[in-house]
Amino acid sequence: xxxxxxxxxxxxxxxxxxxxxxxxxxxxxxxxxxxxxxxxxxxxxxxxxxxxxxxxxxxxxxxxxxxxxxxxxxxxxxxxxxxxxxxxxxxxxxxxxxxxxxxxxxxxxxxxxxxxxxxxxxxxxxxxxxxxxxxxxxxxxxxxxxxxxxxxxxxxxxxxxxxxxxxxxxxxxxxxxxxxxxxxxxxxxxxxxxxxxxxxxxxxxxxxxxxxxxxxxxxxxxxxxxxxxxxxxxxxxxxxxxxxxxxxxxx
Amino acid sequence: xxxxxxxxxxxxxxxxxxxxxxxxxxxxxxxxxxxxxxxxxxxxxxxxxxxxxxxxxxxxxxxxxxxxxxxxxxxxxxxxxxxxxxxxxxxxxxxxxxxxxxxxxxxxxxxxxxxxxxxxxxxxxxxxxxxxxxxxxxxxxxxxxxxxxxxxxxxxxxxxxxxxxxxxxxxxxxxxxxxxxxxxxxxxxxxxxxxxxxxxxxxxxxxxxxxxxxxxxxxxxxxxxxxxxxxxxxxxxxxxxxxxxxxxxxxxxxxxxxxxxxxxxxxxxxxxxxxxxxxxxxxxxxx
Numbered sequence: 001x002x003x004x005x006x007x008x009x010x011x012x013x014x015x016x017x018x019x020x021x022x023x024x025x026x027x028x029x030x031x032x033x034x035x036x037x038x039x040x041x042x043x044x045x046x047x048x049x050x051x052x053x054x055x056x057x058x059x060x061x062x063x064x065x066x067x068x069x070x071x072x073x074x075x076x077x078x079x080x081x082x083x084x085x086x087x088x089x090x091x092x093x094x095x096x097x098x099x100x101x102x103x104x105x106x107x108x109x110x111x112x113x114x115x116x117x118x119x120x121x122x123x124x125x126x127x128x129x130x131x132x133x134x135x136x137x138x139x140x141x142x143x144x145x146x147x148x149x150x151x152x153x154x155x156x157x158x159x160x161x162x163x164x165x166x167x168x169x170x171x172x173x174x175x176x177x178x179x180x181x182x183x184x185x186x187x188x189x190x191x192x193x194x195x196x197x198x199x200x201x202x203x204x205x206x207x208x209x210x211x212x213x214x215x216x217x218x219x220x221x222x223x224x225x226x227x228x229x230x231x232x233x234x235x236x237x238x239x240x241x242x243x244x245x246x247x248x249x250x251x
Numbered sequence: 252x253x254x255x256x257x258x259x260x261x262x263x264x265x266x267x268x269x270x271x272x273x274x275x276x277x278x279x280x281x282x283x284x285x286x287x288x289x290x291x292x293x294x295x296x297x298x299x300x301x302x303x304x305x306x307x308x309x310x311x312x313x314x315x316x317x318x319x320x321x322x323x324x325x326x327x328x329x330x331x332x333x334x335x336x337x338x339x340x341x342x343x344x345x346x347x348x349x350x351x352x353x354x355x356x357x358x359x360x361x362x363x364x365x366x367x368x369x370x371x372x373x374x375x376x377x378x379x380x381x382x383x384x385x386x387x388x389x390x391x392x393x394x395x396x397x398x399x400x401x402x403x404x405x406x407x408x409x410x411x412x413x414x415x416x417x418x419x420x421x422x423x424x425x426x427x428x429x430x431x432x433x434x435x436x437x438x439x440x441x442x443x444x445x446x447x448x449x450x451x452x453x454x455x456x457x458x459x460x461x462x463x464x465x466x467x468x469x470x471x472x473x474x475x476x477x478x479x480x481x482x483x484x485x486x487x488x489x490x491x492x493x494x495x496x497x498x499x500x501x502x503x504x505x506x507x508x509x510x511x512x513x514x515x516x517x518x519x520x521x522x523x524x525x526x527x528x529x530x531x532x533x534x535x536x537x538x
Contacts, residue, residue, distance in 0.1 A: 076329065
């Protein structure tokens with residue numbers, strides 16, 4: 001089947017910004033990429049990074065070629081993002097675009113080629129973070145989804161679901177002062193950073209909840225003990241990797 | 252009435268943008284900046300406040316984009332989005348506020364260049380158009396057009412080959428000359444297509460700068476005459492517009508008069524000046 005703009009992966013519309021990338025993404029859906037992509041999502045304090053790093057260590061111990069890519073970490077773009085945040089000059093639109101630029105660089109340079117090379121790619125936050133934050137900031141839901149139309153669909157997208165108060169309780173224990181954009185101060189929800197953060201995270205949580213069915217996110221109950229969550233995560237990843245004949249093992 | 256190409260950015264009001272958005276488009280080396288350097292003082296002399304802006308000049312992303320282009324590791328999707336970030340920053344922080352203050356915004360390239368560059372690099376048309384659906388429709392777009400044969404000496408003999416102007420990232424030829432020809436030809440084909448779609452005013456840039464300037468002046472007059480001011484200007488019919496005509500017309504249509512009074516004056520002055528030149532539209536209409 002030829003994928004044209006408007007085709008859908010499940011409920012995710014494909015836009016094929018790069019024609020060749022589109023074909024590759026299609027192959028990916030058909031399990032054509034040798035590698036596998038696992039990503040974690042959730043609000044701040046959901047414990048997703050802890051879970052991903054435990055998964056990382058386990059996969060390495062099993063001999064897989066594992067590569068980790070973090071939100072907002074492109075060497076080409078992150079200085080601009082940092083500058084914009086420091087000067088508080090990012091609007092909802094430029095906040096959205098500069099993060100998409102960062103993600104594009106990581107997709108073009110590491111995520112996509114590494115999946116072709118047969119690696120297991122792990123991402124701490126993925127396009128769903130942008131969908132949640134940008135829409136909470138007032139961007140058009142459809143516009144943001146189209147913006148990320150070039151993204152490779154993850155093999156499994158884990159969503160660490162946690163009640164707002166639990167997450168905030170975890171975060172507020174001995175952490176530094178909240179940053180302007182982190183607290184969502186640009187939304188003008190409240191002058192008090194902590195209150196603003198609470199309201200902003202609430203909006204983001206609402207967006208995540210809507211995306212569970214929209215994108216088929218795999219929900220993990222993030223209130224469970226760390227070990228229990230990790231066992232669930234590993235079981236799901238293991239099942240996927242057993243099906244993936246062409247994932248490269250290092251030794 | 253000011254419009255976008257489909258979507259509105261959060262918090263952006265466009266109903267009160269009284270200025271004029273004038274776009275100068277064209278590939279590398281057609282003389283866009285030369286013309287803008289002529290147009291700006293000319294418009295200012297006529298009493299218009301002018302903002303000139305152009306690609307990769309945003310406070311947010313201008314420097315970062317330049318740094319990213321210094322290496323040879325800027326990918327195609329990343330490049331498209333970096334330019335989009337730069338554009339939206341200028342749209343929100345320069346173009347829209349200037350238009351709200353009644354400025355004439357002269358922009359050296361607009362979303363069309365960004366679209367053409369992205370298309371040449373294989374980006375999906377629907378994707379790019381969706382991103383730029385938030386851009387304002389300009390009041391006039393002038394496309395300075397040169398054939399590839401005319402372009403080569405202008406670009407290559409003056410400043411030599413540049414990695415990006417030669418499209419080395421998309422057309423890695425045996426040498427930069429081959430790349431340059433392939434890339435600029437492909438770009439021009441995209442511009443020609445966009446020109447049809449978005450109804451650019453095409454100006455043959457092979458003429459000398461003075462002639463191109465005259466064409467642009469005439470075109471800009473037409474753009475300044477349109478919309479809210481039309482009812483006043485058109486009322487003059489075929490005769491030369493005088494101060495008394497304008498005052499009389501203002502009594503007939505009082506709605507916009509206070510808000511735009513200052514601007515009418517500057518338009519009037521520009522029309523008078525142009526008419527006195529004897530080479531503009533007003534003069535032609537008299538014939």
